Amino acid sequence: MNTDRYEILLKGGHVIDPKNGRDGVADVALAGGRVAAVGPDLNPALADRVVDVSGLYVTPGIIDMHVHVYHTRAPEGDPEGLSVVADAHTFRSGVTTAVDTGTAGARQIRHFKQTVIDRAKTRILAYVNIVDQGMLGDFEQDPRTFDAELAAAAVEAYPEICLGIKTAHYWTHEPYDELHTPWAAVDQAIRAAELCGKPVMYDFWPRPERPYEDLVLKKARPGDIHTHVFAQQFMTIDDAGKVKPFMREARARGVRFDLGHGAGSFWFRNGARAIADGFPPDTISTDLHNHNVHGVVVDMQTTMSKMLNLGLSVQDVIARSTANVAVSLNRPELGHLSVGACADVAVFTVQSGRFGFIDCGRAKIIGDRRFECQLTIRGGQIVYDIGGLSAPEWTAAPPAYWTLPGQPLSVAGSGATLSKP
Numbered sequence: 116m117n118t119d120r121y122e123i124l125l126k127g128g129h130v131i132d133p134k135n136g137r138d139g140v141a142d143v144a145l146a147g148g149r150v151a152a153v154g155p156d157l158n159p160a161l162a163d164r165v166v167d168v169s170g171l172y173v174t175p176g177i178i179d180m181h182v183h184v185y186h187t188r189a190p191e192g193d194p195e196g197l198s199v200v201a202d203a204h205t206f207r208s209g210v211t212t213a214v215d216t217g218t219a220g221a222r223q224i225r226h227f228k229q230t231v232i233d234r235a236k237t238r239i240l241a242y243v244n245i246v247d248q249g250m251l252g253d254f255e256q257d258p259r260t261f262d263a264e265l266a267a268a269a270v271e272a273y274p275e276i277c278l279g280i281k282t283a284h285y286w287t288h289e290p291y292d293e294l295h296t297p298w299a300a301v302d303q304a305i306r307a308a309e310l311c312g313k314p315v316m317y318d319f320w321p322r323p324e325r326p327y328e329d330l331v332l333k334k335a336r337p338g339d340i341h342t343h344v345f346a347q348q349f350m351t352i353d354d355a356g357k358v359k360p361f362m363r364e365a366r367a368r369g370v371r372f373d374l375g376h377g378a379g380s381f382w383f384r385n386g387a388r389a390i391a392d393g394f395p396p397d398t399i400s401t402d403l404h405n406h407n408v409h410g411v412v413v414d415m416q417t418t419m420s421k422m423l424n425l426g427l428s429v430q431d432v433i434a435r436s437t438a439n440v441a442v443s444l445n446r447p448e449l450g451h452l453s454v455g456a457c458a459d460v461a462v463f464t465v466q467s468g469r470f471g472f473i474d475c476g477r478a479k480i481i482g483d484r485r486f487e488c489q490l491t492i493r494g495g496q497i498v499y500d501i502g503g504l505s506a507p508e509w510t511a512a513p514p515a516y517w518t519l520p521g522q523p524l525s526v527a528g529s530g531a532t533l534s535k536p
């Protein structure tokens with residue numbers, strides 16, 4: 116019999132752990148920052164703290180694989196800065212791992228690590244921008260700044276953080292027109308990725324001399340990721356409203372498709388049709404940044420709710436926000452609740468009602484369900500508990516104290532003064 120102590124026991128929840136094929140009521144015990152046990156009727160006497168999560172969904176910590184959180188450095192011409200503070204936006208959606216996609220280039224990875232990643236409670240991973248300075252200045256237009264060797268070296272220097280290479284926002288832009296060959300950004304990103312043996316994540320803008328079909332059928336390699344799959348610029352849906360065959364061909368080749376909602380890249384007119392035709396994105400992500408946190412993205416749970424109301428099941432939304440993401444990231448240790456895994460856990464309700472959701476084309480759907488994160492645990496620590504699931508009723512709580520330096524303690528509400536206990 117197991118007599119080890121549990122620090123936290125999540126009791127009676129509906130556990131959805133797609134990687135392990137678990138979808139039903141079970142207890143989850145955490146100890147030492149790890150998942151200690153998962154199963155029916157774990158003994159509450161072994162737990163320092165029992166949290167009743169009956170009627171709620173218990174999932175692996177959510178992984179948002181497209182965000183911008185390098186907030187200590189604002190690009191020129193954007194005084195507010197592009198990036199958000201990770202911890203302020205992640206835990207309230209159950210997100211315990213966030214992937215910064217190319218805000219930093221190779222020249223900033225060390226600074227990004229020291230000023231943001233090492234200080235955040237959220238686990239932050241990164242794709243390194245093929246542009247040496249990342250998303251700064253002229254915003255990834257000048258091919259002379261694409262440095263495959265440097266980007267690959269940065270990935271290799273920080274393997275615990277860096278997942279691969281990002282290319283983005285490469286469109287025609289004076290004064291670089293002559294330098295601006297159609298595939299320069301994609302080709303250099305692939306070259307960097309080959310040097311360090313990692314995938315590329317593509318944010319792509321098609322042009323007649325640079326068709327999207329060629330990206331996903333010829334350029335992208337198995338394991339590479341196209342983010343923003345339901346953006347308006349991708350002609351993925353035919354006149355009959357069906358997904359064009361080349362998309363399934365690309366998926367069969369091993370190209371991964373990520374939602375990457377963003378301020379402009381999720382159109383229900385594409386996404387709803389694709390999902391109805393059996394082509395959901397492999398992974399669900401927000402592309403959260405400072406210019407979409409108050410619309411249209413808001414947060415990960417809102418993005419997950421959109422997918423739910425477009426027809427995916429609760430289980431499928433969780434899979435595409437946890438286990439599937441870990442596959443795209445090549446991080447098999449993440450996205451599941453196996454015994455021994457890092458104790459990153461989210462607890463959700465799925466509310467019923469009438470809820471509107473908008474897309475990047477200012478169109479809406481009216482849905483009837485919505486994810487609401489109730490509790491988030493990161494590395495075994497409760498970091499978000501909006502409804503007090505882990506707290507006692509106030510009447511059962513110990514006395515409250517307030518004090519000034521050198522003063523005796525007062526018991527709130529009692530009029531009494533105590534000496535320090």
Ligand SMILES: [Zn+2]
Nearest residue numbers: 181182216402
């Ligand atoms: Zn982005």
